[in-house]
């Protein structure tokens with residue numbers, strides 16, 4: 001029998017934490033700081049809206065772009081919150097999570113052989129999606145010394161004649177880093193000078209704690225060449241509903257829409273109805289969760305530094321990214337032993353690409369009680385290392 | 387009262403056993419200032435007391451509670467205040483509110499058993515001057531108190547890792 005697996009299917013790497021996952025499932029009383037999703041259930045008014053809609057028979061396809069009412073509400077929301085101007089009928093698509101948005105954004109602009117710069121450490125799907133589109137991912141490391149912001153000098157070093165696009169994600173998973181306006185301005189100049197497309201994953205925009213989120217497309221001349229991705233998973237605690245959105249200048253949006261139409265048809269209507277309730281009447285609940293994350297962040301970062309895991313204060317998202325260098329263990333060793341000995345699950349930073357080694361991603365989207373218990377166990381573990 | 391005060395109130399309402407140091411870290415305020423703010427909130431009567439939310443049904447002390455609604459003839463110059471203050475003095479009365487709608491006052495009463503609650507209402511509350519009518523509703527089960535649900539579990543198990 002021949003090998004049926006496609007070259008690309010073979011080329012993309014398996015999950016970097018399969019081993020950990022299987023191990024954790026065999027254990028009792030694991031406290032997981034390994035999850036990239038809120039611990040809150042979706043606010044109940046959002047669930048009610050969707051349940052009601054199902055009772056009314058709202059179970060069909062929507063238009064490819066997604067519900068008109070949702071796009072209109074989002075267009076106003078983006079204008080009021082982030083000074084973004086996207087036309088709901090021409091420059092926006094409701095996607096099946098940011099995950100799909102990323103895929104169709106990349107496929108809309110990448111040809112085989114194109115290089116796509118990926119600011120790392122980052123969410124694990126970026127490079128594989130580039131590979132699947134026939135592109136060549138080129139990592140651009142963001143370093144601790146730069147507070148994990150994208151350094152324009154390092155970006156410049158990685159640009160070649162084949163560079164087509166740059167993917168960034170701020171506030172960042174896994175580092176919690178945030179780019180301020182002046183940081184983005186420097187990147188904007190480079191992106192424009194080299195005629196690149198910017199794919200900006202802003203799924204954690206609402207989870208910005210110090211100051212307010214600056215949307216990439218509002219900086220310099222980026223609007224004309226930026227694909228903005230966002231969604232409901234994180235800020236509204238709606239991971240299971242699978243709703244995101246892609247916003248881009250019309251030509252790019254048209255191309256992405258064709259791909260979306262063929263591979264997805266439309267995002268699930270139940271999720272779209274829920275998202276509409278979220279955008280219309282979810283603000284208070286969202287703010288309540290954000291304020292709780294901020295309190296947990298303060299508690300957790302203080303504790304990490306106290307027990308000997310140096311960590312900068314993340315300005316967004318819900319991840320801490322402490323360094324394990326001082327312990328003498330690699331991030332993999334630390335994460336594995338911590339799981340085996342203390343039943344605390346964290347993710348080794350290397351999983352997220354260049355710049356991640358020597359760090360752990362700890363999600364603090366868990367109850368304060370669990371967070372305190374996790375810290376207690378981590379401290380016991382570190383004490384034994386000494 | 388500013389945003390930081392509001393945050394402190396929320397934190398305390400949720401868990402009044404937090405230490406000053408913990409609150410200082412959580413709220414990004416110096417410990418001295420935390421103490422000063424809380425003292426001010428206490429003396430202004432914003433913070434009334436510190437207590438625990440208890441599921442008495444689970445504690446199994448066998449007590450029963452009832453919601454009692456009253457129609458009351460208000461008093462010249464005092465409205466409902468004086469009669470409300472008298473009712474509030476009974477230890478059995480756990481909460482008392484002036485409400486809109488068909489009835490005027492609404493109270494919750496606890497007692498050792500149904501008979502005791504009924505006796506309390508008929509012997510002490512109903513005969514008071516100015517009370518025109520009472521309606522007693524025995525509480526059969528509590529699903530949520532003070533913003534806390536008593537359900538076993540919220541939400542479902544999350545998978546241990548997701549990137």
Ligand SMILES: Cc1ncc(COP(=O)(O)O)c(C=O)c1O
Nearest residue numbers: 036097098099123173231233549
């Ligand atoms: C940076 C980033 N982008 C995208 C996603 C996927 O989000 P969605 O649930 O909208 O597909 C995640 C989820 O962890 C993420 O961290």
